[in-house]
Amino acid sequence: MLEWLIPAASTSAEEIDWLFTLIFYTVGFWFLVAQGIFFGFILKFRRRPGVRSQYIAGESTDEKRWISWPHYVVIACDVVLIAGAIAVWRDVKQIIPTPDETIRVVAQQWAWTFVHPGPDHRLDTPDDVVTVNELHVRNDATYVFELSSRDVVHSFSVPVFRLKQDAVPGRVITGWFRPTRTGTFDIACAEMCGIGHALMPAVLHVESAEAHAAWLGDRTTVAAASSESRS
Amino acid sequence: MSLPATAHDVGLSHEARSFWSRYVFSTDHKVIGLQYMFTGMVMALIGGFMAYVFRMQLAFPDQVVPLYGLVTAREYNALVTNHGSIMIFWVAMPVLIAGLGNFLIPLMIGCDDMVFPRLNRLSYQIFFVSAVILLLSLAAPGGGFGGAWTAYPPLSASAQYNHTPWGAPLWLLAVALEFVAFLLGGINFTVTVMNARAPGMTAMRIPIVVWMIVIASLVFMASVGPLVAGAVMLLLDQVVGTRFYDPKAGGDPLLWQHLFWFFGHPEVYVVLLPATGVVAEIITVFARKKLFAYKTILGTSIATGIISFFVWAHHQFVAGIDPRMAHLFTITTLLISIPLAEMMFAFIATLYGGSIELATPMLWALAFIAEFLIGGVTGIFLGANATDIYFHDTYFVVAHFHYTFFPIAIIATFAAITYWFPKMFGRRLNETLGQWHFWGTIVSFNAIFIPLFLTGAAGQHRRIYSYESFPQLSTPWLNQLAVLATVALIVLLIFQVIFLANFFWSMRRGEPVGANPWNANTLEWSAPSPPPHGNFATMPTVYRGPYEYGVPDRELDYWPQHVPS
Amino acid sequence: MSHAADLHAAHVPIATRRSATGIPTARLAVWWVLASEIVIFGGLIGSYVMLRLHHPHWAEEAAHTNTLAGAFNTFVLLTSSLAAVLAHQAAEAHDGPRAARFLGGTILGGLVFLLVKGFEWSNEIAHGFTIFRDVFWSYYYVACGLHGLHVIAGMVIMAIVAADARRGRNLHRVELIGIYWHFVDAVWIFLFPLFYIAK
Numbered sequence: 001m002l003e004w005l006i007p008a009a010s011t012s013a014e015e016i017d018w019l020f021t022l023i024f025y026t027v028g029f030w031f032l033v034a035q036g037i038f039f040g041f042i043l044k045f046r047r048r049p050g051v052r053s054q055y056i057a058g059e060s061t062d063e064k065r066w067i068s069w070p071h072y073v074v075i076a077c078d079v080v081l082i083a084g085a086i087a088v089w090r091d092v093k094q095i096i097p098t099p100d101e102t103i104r105v106v107a108q109q110w111a112w113t114f115v116h117p118g119p120d121h122r123l124d125t126p127d128d129v130v131t132v133n134e135l136h137v138r139n140d141a142t143y144v145f146e147l148s149s150r151d152v153v154h155s156f157s158v159p160v161f162r163l164k165q166d167a168v169p170g171r172v173i174t175g176w177f178r179p180t181r182t183g184t185f186d187i188a189c190a191e192m193c194g195i196g197h198a199l200m201p202a203v204l205h206v207e208s209a210e211a212h213a214a215w216l217g218d219r220t221t222v223a224a225a226s227s228e229s230r231s
Numbered sequence: 232m233s234l235p236a237t238a239h240d241v242g243l244s245h246e247a248r249s250f251w252s253r254y255v256f257s258t259d260h261k262v263i264g265l266q267y268m269f270t271g272m273v274m275a276l277i278g279g280f281m282a283y284v285f286r287m288q289l290a291f292p293d294q295v296v297p298l299y300g301l302v303t304a305r306e307y308n309a310l311v312t313n314h315g316s317i318m319i320f321w322v323a324m325p326v327l328i329a330g331l332g333n334f335l336i337p338l339m340i341g342c343d344d345m346v347f348p349r350l351n352r353l354s355y356q357i358f359f360v361s362a363v364i365l366l367l368s369l370a371a372p373g374g375g376f377g378g379a380w381t382a383y384p385p386l387s388a389s390a391q392y393n394h395t396p397w398g399a400p401l402w403l404l405a406v407a408l409e410f411v412a413f414l415l416g417g418i419n420f421t422v423t424v425m426n427a428r429a430p431g432m433t434a435m436r437i438p439i440v441v442w443m444i445v446i447a448s449l450v451f452m453a454s455v456g457p458l459v460a461g462a463v464m465l466l467l468d469q470v471v472g473t474r475f476y477d478p479k480a481g482g483d484p485l486l487w488q489h490l491f492w493f494f495g496h497p498e499v500y501v502v503l504l505p506a507t508g509v510v511a512e513i514i515t516v517f518a519r520k521k522l523f524a525y526k527t528i529l530g531t532s533i534a535t536g537i538i539s540f541f542v543w544a545h546h547q548f549v550a551g552i553d554p555r556m557a558h559l560f561t562i563t564t565l566l567i568s569i570p571l572a573e574m575m576f577a578f579i580a581t582l583y584g585g586s587i588e589l590a591t592p593m594l595w596a597l598a599f600i601a602e603f604l605i606g607g608v609t610g611i612f613l614g615a616n617a618t619d620i621y622f623h624d625t626y627f628v629v630a631h632f633h634y635t636f637f638p639i640a641i642i643a644t645f646a647a648i649t650y651w652f653p654k655m656f657g658r659r660l661n662e663t664l665g666q667w668h669f670w671g672t673i674v675s676f677n678a679i680f681i682p683l684f685l686t687g688a689a690g691q692h693r694r695i696y697s698y699e700s701f702p703q704l705s706t707p708w709l710n711q712l713a714v715l716a717t718v719a720l721i722v723l724l725i726f727q728v729i730f731l732a733n734f735f736w737s738m739r740r741g742e743p744v745g746a747n748p749w750n751a752n753t754l755e756w757s758a759p760s761p762p763p764h765g766n767f768a769t770m771p772t773v774y775r776g777p778y779e780y781g782v783p784d785r786e787l788d789y790w791p792q793h794v795p796s
Numbered sequence: 797m798s799h800a801a802d803l804h805a806a807h808v809p810i811a812t813r814r815s816a817t818g819i820p821t822a823r824l825a826v827w828w829v830l831a832s833e834i835v836i837f838g839g840l841i842g843s844y845v846m847l848r849l850h851h852p853h854w855a856e857e858a859a860h861t862n863t864l865a866g867a868f869n870t871f872v873l874l875t876s877s878l879a880a881v882l883a884h885q886a887a888e889a890h891d892g893p894r895a896a897r898f899l900g901g902t903i904l905g906g907l908v909f910l911l912v913k914g915f916e917w918s919n920e921i922a923h924g925f926t927i928f929r930d931v932f933w934s935y936y937y938v939a940c941g942l943h944g945l946h947v948i949a950g951m952v953i954m955a956i957v958a959a960d961a962r963r964g965r966n967l968h969r970v971e972l973i974g975i976y977w978h979f980v981d982a983v984w985i986f987l988f989p990l991f992y993i994a995k
Contacts, residue, residue: 002621005689006703012620019617027608034579034604041582042597045518046589052788053781054584058523058577066583067524067576074572078565081615085561088617094554109392152386153484155549155624159690159703162621166550168485169385170478173551186703190624190692192379194392195305201700337811344809346821418828426821427811452832457839463938464840473927473934481851481931486843493839770810 010161011178012092019088026077096176099144107154107167110196129219133202138212142178155191179206258348259764263355264334271326278317285310290717292697307696308377315380320409323502323640332420332444338755339438341429341771347419354415361408368401376402384476384484388468400469407462410455417448431773438753438777440508447504450536454497461490492543500539506643510596513650515778516751517593518585519788522778523577531570538567548619557616564614591665595646598673599638606634627687630680653748657760658741664733671726678719682712752791753777826972830979837983844935857932859995865916866992869909876905877981880974887970892961895970899958906951936991946980
């Protein structure tokens with residue numbers, strides 16, 4: 001359902017959207033039933049001349065079942081939702097799959113630095129590609145990111161991936177994603193990080209394997225050229 | 232700010248009691264209650280104006296806001312931060328707990344004052360000072376604090392990051408003083424209800440709203456301590472230069488988040504419980520019904536209070552806590568829906584078989600139930616850890632908690648004011664104006680926040696001063712929703728003029744009422760309206776529970792607590 | 797309390813003289829004040845313990861606190877609490893002057909405690925162990941400082957109570973300030989091992 005509002009572009013997004021739909025219908029059902037009975041009572045028991053209210057204490061088991069039975073159904077629904085939430089969370093956050101690529105994301109006031117591993121698929125090698133406010137990933141590849149912050153708490157948010165993770169100074173937090181559709185998407189900071197909080201957007205490019213390789217090729221040539229000219 | 236000159240007051244005016252001793256430095260619980268209420272109303276207007284300014288910026292970015300001017304990013308952050316702080320700490324808390332608690336507790340348990348009247352006055356004075364400090368912080372060099380009401384360090388801990396060298400510590404000082412005021416008040420409430428009850432007022436005959444205020448005070452007392460300690464550490468970080476929250480020096484920024492939310496989540500229930508208590512009082516009177524399952528409602532509120540201590544980390548699912556912990560907090564968070572759902576069921580069941588009169592207080596009380604249900608069910612999306620990854624810090628969260636806090640702090644407050652106004656001032660509010668105000672407020676409230684559910688579900692983050700840098704999140708239809716929400720807010724604010732006019736006009740000119748205009752059972756209605764200093768001509772004795780409406784074989788459909796059988 | 801008694805004495809609120817639970821109102825209030833203090837110190841000590849578990853090097857810092865002075869202060873505080881108990885006994889026997897003398901002893905204990913504390917702190921600061929040196933020291937100064945403020949507040953209130961008691965007035969307050977003082981004592985019993993013994 002969320003896809004009506006915003007595209008889903010990762011495997012996690014599909015799972016989270018599934019959970020959203022499950023919760024939506026469960027609580028939607030509850031909401032309609034509760035409001036229906038509520039407004040029904042208001043209409044049915046409006047004050048009429050000569051009609052007195054009934055005296056119901058609601059203390060006997062017989063009377064209380066009107067609230068205790070719905071209460072058991074709420075518990076049952078809660079159990080279903082908890083099971084759904086736990087299952088999706090395990091897949092999305094808890095179990096980190098073996099990555100095809102590992103990237104590094106560094107937040108600071110007020111910019112994102114992305115370290116791509118380059119053609120050798122390894123970080124901390126000379127062919128690493130460092131970009132600011134621009135992240136390039138391959139479609140259908142599993143990425144693990146190492147997230148850190150240089151100053152305050154930020155939050156790495158990629159709405160189309162349904163991905164959000166705070167960047168906490170002093171820690172390196174890992175997470176993962178696997179893009180499922182190509183395109184250009186927004187990355188934002190989702191934790192208040194100071195005056196420029198609204199001004200730390202970044203652009204996510206999900207590219208086909210060929211396009212990604214071409215971009216990497218360009219960047220590594222540029223990087224190599226500039227390092228040659230410096231030496 | 233003066234209270235109405237009623238017949239009673241005129242009678243006393245020959246005494247040498249100046250305006251100051253009667254209204255400003257009084258130890259009378261009713262005067263202190265009204266002081267809290269009026270201070271809360273003034274702060275609500277300030278907080279509402281702040282909402283107007285930043286909503287205008289969101290709907291019409293970078294244009295001059297009438298009555299304010301251009302909104303810079305720095306000002307925007309300070310406005311959202313202080314709007315949140317004000318509405319929770321300086322509106323919901325003083326009006327619902329301190330204001331109602333002070334006014335109602337002695338009247339409803341049948342005594343003449345709090346057990347510590349001077350401590351009570353001191354608590355208001357500290358609260359007043361805290362409000363003044365908060366407002367001064369907005370004018371401090373560098374501007375007001377803009378690090379969100381959650382004040383996460385390191386941003387809040389160092390002026391190097393937040394660029395508000397005065398705003399941040401003053402904000403924190405104001406919040407800490409406010410905590411002290413409510414600790415003192417809460418102790419006073421609790422001891423008063425324990426010890427000063429009228430003869431016959433046994434535990435199960437105490438009106439639910441009094442129970443709720445006491446439970447809320449205890450939950451507050453038990454949850455705020457760690458945050459007081461945390462606030463001392465944060466203040467030292469800001470002012471002295473210690474590094475409790477600085478990871479570079481071995482501190483831990485997540486520590487604050489735990490301390491803050493260990494308080495912050497129970498705080499929701501601290502303000503929720505008195506609001507539900509108000510609703511319980513009103514629906515019983517206007518449906519002429521005994522409260523359905525009094526003991527169950529009491530049990531659910533105690534259960535809610537206890538579970539609320541075990542849910543805090545659901546605010547931190549994506550904050551870098553151990554992912555396995557998230558399961559635990561999802562379970563506790565969804566569990567807390569059970570007692571609350573049961574309480575709402577009991578309220579709805581109370582309506583069954585009633586004789587419902589839709590007077591203004593009843594409309595507000597019913598609106599609380601209808602709107603709070605929306606807040607409740609949307610909370611499930613956020614309590615479930617996996618969907619919270621997406622919704623965390625989006626407008627979905629903003630819409631969700633406004634669907635809880637608006638019913639609590641605004642709807643229940645209006646319910647309480649319209650219901651107890653005759654007791655407070657001895658006069659009736661105008662019913663027609665009351666109905667206009669009700670419908671205008673409720674419709675525009677929904678028109679503000681339903682669009683925000685959509686913008687949040689579409690991915691818009693909160694606390695963003697302008698979406699221009701985010702092409703995906705500033706599409707035309709999202710911008711139109713922002714405009715709709717803003718227009719609705721302006722309508723809502725305009726409708727409050729009706730309320731203020733009605734309030735102040737009726738205070739002086741409203742139709743005078745007797746002691747018990749609603750034919751209610753609880754003890755405050757046996758005292759004159761307004762009650763004199765000392766409340767009751769004869770101290771009452773209690774013979775039965777508070778909700779004996781529609782008792783068969785009685786001529787009257789109500790049976791006041793103090794009337795002998 | 798009867799109705800007749802309720803009606804006389806209109807100036808002092810009847811509320812202050814009722815006791816529906818049977819527990820004196822003032823004592824109830826003191827217990828609730830202490831309950832709210834317990835969670836404040838609980839939060840502080842709890843966060844210290846959590847962080848300490850994550851920072852093994854704090855043990856090295858803790859090695860520089862003066863265990864002997866801390867032990868002596870523990871002894872002083874416990875002794876002063878004993879004096880508070882004796883003051884309570886005297887007050888129960890309606891012997892105001894005797895209660896005041898014992899309270900004086902308690903105040904003296906508090907004074908010795910603060911003097912030793914002052915000696916410790918000046919010594920530590922002189923050797924570079926300031927509040928800024930490490931988060932361990934920040935906790936040390938804040939926890940002990942907050943506790944010290946409670947000692948000072950207790951001494952001031954106790955002086956007022958003692959002055960009253962000497963004239964035989966408000967003797968029930970001797971017990972209340974005693975309860976508070978035991979609490980201050982109990983907090984120190986937690987602080988002493990956490991900051992002085994655990995190395």
